[in-house]
Amino acid sequence: MDPDASVRQTDTDAAGARLSAVQKGYFIDPFIKNFVPRAHLQPPRPPLINVGTFMRSTAIDDLVDQWLSKSTEKRCQIVSLGSGSDTRFWRIATGPHQDRLGKYIEIDFPEVTTKKAMTVKKSRELATVLGEPTQVTLGHGGAALHSPRYHLIPADLRHPPDEILGKTLTVPSSPNETKSILSPSLPTLLLFECVLVYMTPEASSGLVRWFVDYFATESANLGEDAILGAIVYEMFGLNDPFGRIMVSNLKARNVTLPGAEPYHSIESLPSRFLNNGFSAARALTLHQIRQNYVPTLELERIAQLEMLDEVEELNLVLEHYAITWGLFLSNPASSMVWSDWGLKQRNPE
Template identity: 60%
Template sequence: MLPPQAHDTDAPIRLTDNDAALAKLSAVRQNYLSDPFIKYFVPRASLQPPRPPLINVGTFVRTVAIDDLVDQWLDLSSAERKKCQIVSLGAGSDTRFWKLATGPRKDCLSKYIEVDFPEITMKKAMAIKKNKDLSAVLGVPEDIKLEQGGTALFSPLYDLLPADLRQDPSVALGSLTTVTGNAPPILDVSLPTLLIFECVLVYMSSRESNTLLHWFHAYFSSHGDGILGAIVYEMFGLGDSFGRVMVSNLKTRNVSLPGADPYATVESLPSRFLNLNYTSARALTLKDIRRNYIAPEEFVRISKLEMLDEVEELDLVLEHYAITWGLTTLGSQSAPWDDWGFKRKEQDEEDE
């Protein structure tokens, strides 16, 4: 008789990455976004149906807003005559590395590191190795190495690492800070470093996410005088009727959101960083970003792509998602970085 199979409680969380990839693919197909790489990470991409306009608009706002912060980070690094490194934690099927590495800011990037569950990194590593469009961006074949049973991938510019981010970071992420032979650690504390958490910390307890953010802060504080930033995209304020419905719907899929509990308002979100001694932090809802921080010409363009009858419903959804960005400046380098953040765009009243 076979032993009973252990219940994989993390499988529902991993499946949320599939939802995000399908949403991104739909937004690309409907011309909200340009991304030639997402189709390589979606099985049977050509057969996938489009998502509703509400999801396409939400995906657009989320993507361009985070892209804006990332691009600003690269530009600030370049102005300091430094390259920067980016660590995307819980990266899933994200394609941001390929867009950066083939875009106008490709020379600003020193290293791009992605971390996720080993089940996800193995699938991503296989997709990269099998696809010429993806692997060619990483370098010549002999520079691309699969390790750890195919769950890790290393190349000169891009590394993909398996880890459970809820575990002790010194163990789960120890390879980022380990000196191997004559090779320095993957993380270079002298470079401006940006952490990205897209819908990741909300699936963790506040104790686990605080430990993770503190670990990065402590490492950079004790080893250098550089710059550390972080972007968090997540749900919040789930105590109202809409939030309770969202939580209930996710529970039917065995997905819980313990990380949302401490944050009832958008004003409370920066405390995630400020309580851990980050220098500064700010937060905006996607509703506010859509109305005030999207370029007017883009706002007009996407409004013509699909008929969106449920504007009130869209606003209700977007006001329960937020982007928080935190910064810690070590030493005397704060001045140019204090300007990092969203810049208000003037919208025509009829566009509202």
């Protein structure tokens, strides 16, 4: 058996959960149906799953939208690692911030990117957003896809980043030359949605550190200031009774979580960034976000969508998932506009 098949299946589950939340009216995503086979036949997920998906999506969307909004002097680039079936590029490229996006790069297992590239090429709705057909090319035997703004790249992120990222983040510019897809001069946001938890702490730290070193070094060579942000969404605190049940349920599906081991509390999560060169970092559980960061009107709206009986179980689940965001500024004095990037508490009633 393929030992990574069970991890890839978690992306299929997440896409199905997102489709369910969209169909129930929690949020809008017109593109997710393209990435779920037989979408019209998919059964709805329980309210607990739908609410959790809403909290995750709302918080990450807020952070990404803020990043795009702050990218006024230069367009920004976004790198989604372990991107799976994510639709964020299409939502941004057709949304109000489309002119702020310079590049969008997705990296995942070759099996995942091959499937996604095929889906994109077959769907007129998805392919049209990439640009003219003559501007869209496949590579790596159909596992990679490149367009002026969007790049889909196959790679196993568990391998040493010096070995994989330097090669995968380039495209041919002429018969004998290549050029880098990643620009060190653009404000860059890294997205890690349920990916680092499946890697060893050493591998994930190496990956985070590679980006810090790359931007610090390459931007300095260009005489530019490095602006690098990162968002991590994943489970943590799995050493308590509820966490051990989560681990046991995942083990039954051949899924292990080596990356969760160092992070037993919400206070420990920022160290993922702070120990690897980031200037600042903060973490919140999805429960904290639901209690204090989602607008009251939104909470009232989604409360009308479905009857939620498992409130205590929902709180337990949300307390074991967190969003951590970090910021690296090579010259904080000249980048003050970025210093307040982060989730904001809602105004008191």
